[in-house]
Amino acid sequence: MDLVDRVMGKSAFYQEVGPKKSWMRRDYGLVELNFNPDPARTWTCFGVHVRVHRLQWGVGIPEPIVDRVSSVPREVRFTDLTVGLGEADRLTVRPDRDFADSMTFRSSSGAEVVVTTDDSQSRRVPDLVWSIDLATRTVLSSGERQPSPSGPRPGSVDGGGGSVYARRTWARREDVPRDSGVGEQISLMDQFAAAEIDGAVFARGWLAGRRRQLRSGERVRAPIEFLLNQVFYELDEYAIDRTDLDEGDVTEEQLRDHVREIANRLR
Known part of the structure; x- marks a missing residue:
């Protein structure tokens, strides 16, 4: 420093x-x-x-x-x-x-x-x-x-295989294909916000979707970029394995409230 x-x-x-x-x-x-x-x-x-x-x-x-x-x-x-x-x-x-x-x-x-x-x-x-x-x-x-x-920008993450959405950029939710990595993240946010899945399923699936996005070279612009980053930061404070829960960590209820608010802003 x-x-x-x-x-x-x-x-x-x-x-x-x-x-x-x-x-x-x-x-x-x-x-x-x-x-x-x-x-x-x-x-x-x-x-x-x-x-x-x-x-x-x-x-x-x-x-x-x-x-x-x-x-x-x-x-x-x-x-x-x-x-x-x-x-x-x-x-x-x-x-x-x-x-x-x-x-x-x-x-x-x-x-x-x-x-x-x-x-x-x-x-x-x-x-x-x-x-x-x-x-x-x-x-x-x-x-x-x-x-x-x-x-993340293209070329910044190594990943195997190709993707039909590689090098694509989206700035609006309605333009994001549901079967893309970004689309997977948004879909899981909607399911979690509606209490259709629990926090652990959401966190594991959402992070897998983010890795898929990075590997395939999918890109997003504001406001999607900013809002997805907010979900990432929330998950950084959430213990997927509740036995690892520390004092001050985000609870499942708090995480759901935050994700619901972010999902609403994406619409």
């Missing part, structure tokens, strides 16, 4: 800490950082996300590093950036992660850089970069305990 503070500064960021301090996110505007706790009870950064699309909103470079940047355009083209990265030393393209709207590069250290374009139908220019994501391979494949509140 000392290095992060020296590079990014100790102020001018929004910080969010997960339940039981299982993760932390810092949002500096243009740059977001994700952290996990380590055995020494300090925070270790496992993900760096440059939200390039925010440049269109006038978001500036973090103050501590602004003097190291000569100029920044309001828009960054996907083709220009990926060609430049492809020519960089120590970076190689992953052929199995080369798609029309995203490209993954692997560094000599094993870290991966994922460049994703904005694939929304309403974009003004079809070749704009949405984000640049950097994370180590070991963390990216570690499962549902590594949330990304701003949403």
Whole structure:
């Protein structure tokens, strides 16, 4: 954290800490950082996300590093950036992660850089970069305990097999196919909210749907992205095995009330 503070500064960021301090996110505007706790009870950064699309909103470079940047355009083209990265030393393209709207590069250290374009139908220019994501391979494949509140991007999770919904993005509930990973999560939320299933069945099924979403490369935008993340955070405080219940954990009744409220907001 000392290095992060020296590079990014100790102020001018929004910080969010997960339940039981299982993760932390810092949002500096243009740059977001994700952290996990380590055995020494300090925070270790496992993900760096440059939200390039925010440049269109006038978001500036973090103050501590602004003097190291000569100029920044309001828009960054996907083709220009990926060609430049492809020519960089120590970076190689992953052929199995080369798609029309995203490209993954692997560094000599094993870290991966994922460049994703904005694939929304309403974009003004079809070749704009949405984000640049950097994370180590070991963390990216570690499962549902590594949330990304701003949403996982393609190429960030290893998964076998393909999916008819890979690389798809949904922003409205009515557009989400019921047999997709995202659709499975929403369906289980409705069933749990209606008291058709218990908390353990909901939690196991919902987390399985989330893993399926990540493996297949399904993507969601606001408000679905934000609301599904809220369910994830609630489950982080819920003990599926009630013998593991700790003081302060969410009860099944509390979880149902929260999920019902979130499900209603999705409609």
